[in-house]
Amino acid sequence: MFYQKVIDEFTSISKEIVGENLTGIYLHGSMAMNCFNPEKSDIDLLIVIENDITDVQKMAFMNQVVMMNEQAPAKGLEISIVKRKYCKPFVFPTPFELHFSPMHLPWFRDNPEDYVKNMRGVDKDLAAHFTIINRYGIVLYGESIENVFGEVMKKVYVESIWFDIENAREDITNQPMYITLNLCRAVAFLKEGLCLSKQLGGEWGIAHLPERYHPLILQALNCYKTKQTMQADLELADQFAYEMLTTIRFEKEQIES
Structure with a gap:
């Protein structure tokens, strides 16, 4: 190890x-x-x-x-x-x-x-x-x-996820790799109940999220696995963050209702 x-x-x-x-x-x-x-x-x-x-x-x-x-x-x-x-x-x-x-x-x-x-x-x-x-x-x-350790209720875990990513549109400019992969794994949990690492979250995103965001996710994955620093297309990153936050907010409200 x-x-x-x-x-x-x-x-x-x-x-x-x-x-x-x-x-x-x-x-x-x-x-x-x-x-x-x-x-x-x-x-x-x-x-x-x-x-x-x-x-x-x-x-x-x-x-x-x-x-x-x-x-x-x-x-x-x-x-x-x-x-x-x-x-x-x-x-x-x-x-x-x-x-x-x-x-x-x-x-x-x-x-x-x-x-x-x-x-x-x-x-x-x-x-x-x-x-x-x-x-x-x-x-x-x-x-x-x-x-x-006792069970963490889904509703509570979702609130914890939201606390971490609710400012993603602002944060993705300075932390594009971290925020991109975190958004992927948040959506993976809300859509399919999967508890994934950043790497697996990104791989899930390639398989399940819109193709227009694949270059951004692939870049984040490559940077996560190497020493590279991510230089993201900020317009694409903002669109991605907005769409993922919209999806996450909707799923979160469904769980809370």
């Missing part, structure tokens, strides 16, 4: 810092779904704990995570710590005790005490992460996925 040393070190350090309060450590995302590209993917990890952890533990954990992030792929590590009681039965939006991704590095480096104290709250994205864990997750340590 790519970056096995980083994953092993993360598991070891988490066990050491959290101790007996640790329920389990779970790998999800592209690495669990067998479409990991070290140039374009991050390493997605979820820690489940039984009870509160202290700010001292959080600080020790964050100091280690920041160092490990330097050895991670270009997009780094994405980590959440969640209490078991919010996992089964699943609670939405899901409370978390601590979160890290590279976008938050400046905050931690500028004021680590403030970060440790205030980087907590609720995260709608966790519904999508839990769904992936239930279908593809890998146990790195601790209890089985079946024992720890």
Whole structure:
């Protein structure tokens, strides 16, 4: 497995810092779904704990995570710590005790005490992460996925998807590869109930979405699999985002009604 040393070190350090309060450590995302590209993917990890952890533990954990992030792929590590009681039965939006991704590095480096104290709250994205864990997750340590994670209702998962892509028309200009593939897999879920990776979502899009968008999707897939940066036809990308959002919004309303 790519970056096995980083994953092993993360598991070891988490066990050491959290101790007996640790329920389990779970790998999800592209690495669990067998479409990991070290140039374009991050390493997605979820820690489940039984009870509160202290700010001292959080600080020790964050100091280690920041160092490990330097050895991670270009997009780094994405980590959440969640209490078991919010996992089964699943609670939405899901409370978390601590979160890290590279976008938050400046905050931690500028004021680590403030970060440790205030980087907590609720995260709608966790519904999508839990769904992936239930279908593809890998146990790195601790209890089985079946024992720890409850079912994420379709309505809740759809809301999590919408939260991620509702600004796609604006975002596709700056993140054409990510948004294009995310829209494909969102439509695949809503149309056929498929829970796909970005890569498989793009491949589904080629097979099922209008032919006029195939060049855009093929370009996104090629960039996802390589080191290339996507330079999209912005007019076509905007049309694609508009049409997919219209489809997603309609399907979402049907589920909610």
